[in-house]
Every structure is written in C-alpha cells, then in structure tokens.
Amino acid sequence: DADVTQTPRNRITKTGKRIMLECSQTKGHDRMYWYRQDPGLGLRLIYYSFDVKDINKGEISDGYSVSRQAQAKFSLSLESAIPNQTALYFCATSDRTSGAYEQYFGPGTRLTVT
Amino acid sequence: QQQVKQSPQSLIVQKGGISIINCAYENTAFDYFPWYQQFPGKGPALLIAIRPDVSEKKEGRFTISFNKSAKQFSLHIMDSQPGDSATYFCAASMRRTGGGADGLTFGKGTHLIIQP
Numbered sequence: 001d002a003d004v005t006q007t008p009r010n011r012i013t014k015t016g017k018r019i020m021l022e023c024s025q026t027k028g029h030d031r032m033y034w035y036r037q038d039p040g041l042g043l044r045l046i047y048y049s050f051d052v053k054d055i056n057k058g059e060i061s062d063g064y065s066v067s068r069q070a071q072a073k074f075s076l077s078l079e080s081a082i083p084n085q086t087a088l089y090f091c092a093t094s095d096r097t098s099g100a101y102e103q104y105f106g107p108g109t110r111l112t113v114t
Numbered sequence: 115q116q117q118v119k120q121s122p123q124s125l126i127v128q129k130g131g132i133s134i135i136n137c138a139y140e141n142t143a144f145d146y147f148p149w150y151q152q153f154p155g156k157g158p159a160l161l162i163a164i165r166p167d168v169s170e171k172k173e174g175r176f177t178i179s180f181n182k183s184a185k186q187f188s189l190h191i192m193d194s195q196p197g198d199s200a201t202y203f204c205a206a207s208m209r210r211t212g213g214g215a216d217g218l219t220f221g222k223g224t225h226l227i228i229q230p
Contacts (some may be wrong), residue, residue: 015191033217042120042203043158045217058217090157101146101207103218105157 003027004106006091012112013081020074023091030096032074033103034066035056037088046089049074050096080086081113117141118223120204128229133191135224137204140185144206147191148218149178150203161202162189194228201225 004025010017013019023032033048035058045058047066063085067075077084084112088110119138127133139147148163159217164171164178164187177190191198205218 036222040222041219042222043218044220048217056216057217071161085223092157094199102148102163103148105159107155107157 004091004093004104005107006109008090008109009107010110012114014027014078014114019078019081019111020070021089021111022026023076023090023106025072025091025093025106027093027095027104029093029104030071031094032068033092033094034064034074034076034094035090036060036085037090037108043090043091078111078113082112085111085113086113117144117219118204118206118221120224122224124225126227126228126229128195129196130193131194131228133194133226133228134188134199135202135204135223135226136186136188138184138186139206141206141208141219142185143208145189145209146207147180148177148205149176150205150220152203152223153218157202179223182206191226194226196228196230199226205228 007022031050034046035043036041044060049055049068051096065077088108092104094103099103118219149161150158152158152160153174162173162176165169166182175192180187201222204221207218210216
C-alpha cells in the first residue's frame with residue numbers, strides 16, 4: 001500500500017462543493033485508475049489513464065473529472081458533489097512492461113457528501 | 115448489465131474447511147481473471163490470477179479453476195484459516211488495442227468468515 005498513496009484518507013463535504021482526491025505512486029507504473037466502491041456493488045471503474053496524454057472514461061464517469069499531472073500523480077475531481085457520490089474511492093496502478101494486467105491498489109479515500 | 119456475477123454474497127466456513135467462491139462472466143473478450151482480497155479499512159490486494167489458456171492455477175492454499183466453455187471461474191481456499199476472513203472479489207479485463215488491458219470489471223464481492 002505504501003507505494004500508492006491517497007489523500008485525504010477521509011473527507012466529509014457538503015452538497016454542491018468541489019472536491020479533489022489525489023493519488024501518488026512511487027512504483028514507476030505508467031497506468032493509473034480510479035474506482036469507487038459501494039457496499040454490495042463491488043468496485044466500479046471511473047476513469048483510467050495510460051499516460052499523461054491518454055485519459056479514458058470508465059463505466060461511471062458522469063459527475064467526475066480527472067487530471068494526470070505527471071506519471072506519478074492522478075487526481076479525481078467532483079465538480080459539484082452530491083450525496084450519492086458518498087463512497088470509498090480507490091486509486092490503482094499497473095505497469096505496461098508487465099503487460100499492464102496486474103493492478104495495485106491504494107488504501108482508499110472515504111468520502112461522505114452531506 | 116452486470117458483466118461479472120459473483121456468488122455467494124456471504125459465506126461461513128469452519129476452520130480447516132474448503133471455501134469456494136464462484137464467478138461467471140458474459141464477455142468472451144475477457145482474457146485475464148484475477149481474484150482480490152480485501153480486509154476492512156484496506157485496499158484490495160491481488161491474490162491470484164489466471165488467463166483462459168489454462169484450466170487451473172494453484173498458489174499455496176489458493177486455487178483458481180477456470181471453465182472457458184461455461185464462462186465460469188472459481189476460487190478455492192483449502193484448509194481455510196481465521197486469517198482468511200475477508201471480502202473477496204473476482205474481476206476480469208480484456209486486452210486493449212495497442213497493448214495492455216483496460217480497467218477491471220469486478221464482481222460484487224463475497225464476505226467470507228472462517229469460524230475457529
């Protein structure tokens with residue numbers, strides 16, 4: 001987990017506020033992902049990035065945006081938070097040189113929107 | 115439409131027993147099938163993975179069985195221990211044009227409890 005860090009670890013915010021979740025990695029991986037986890041629903045892909053110029057929407061991208069500031073940093077933004085975005089958010093990385101199939105997850109950010 | 119279906123939702127097994135979790139997928143383009151283990155307050159951790167060119171993969175007490183024709187795969191935990199109590203997720207991904215793979219499609223998870 002220490003190779004992939006997420007900040008903040010917990011956040012409570014109000015409806016309508018803009019919020020940014022940050023992910024940093026020291027694994028040297030080129031690919032980064034954002035997932036959200038809801039109880040009983042598993043993890044769902046929000047966005048993923050294969051390098052700083054290659055960003056792709058996932059299954060549930062509506063209401064979210066991302067920024068790949070550098071190979072090691074990938075941020076997720078909620079432009080106007082709503083209560084149904086309350087969830088656990090995970091960042092993950094993978095390495096193209098290994099075929100980019102194995103993904104390594106960070107410790108997660110618990111977000112509550114009131 | 116859920117592309118990876120996982121069962122059971124929860125499972126209780128006695129210490130020393132065999133834990134079995136099943137998954138079924140729909141998209142025949144999937145070519146990588148990992149299992150993740152998640153403890154409370156932690157991120158998912160890769161446990162074991164398989165590709166469709168083999169029918170079984172074993173790592174220690176953990177085995178994946180894969181049935182390509184039935185589009186099903188399962189995780190078997192032999193000699194289950196209380197420390198195995200966690201949530202387990204199956205997942206699948208497919209090769210992306212140009213190399214590598216897209217993001218993972220997860221099952222909904224199985225909450226496993228191993229009773230001492």
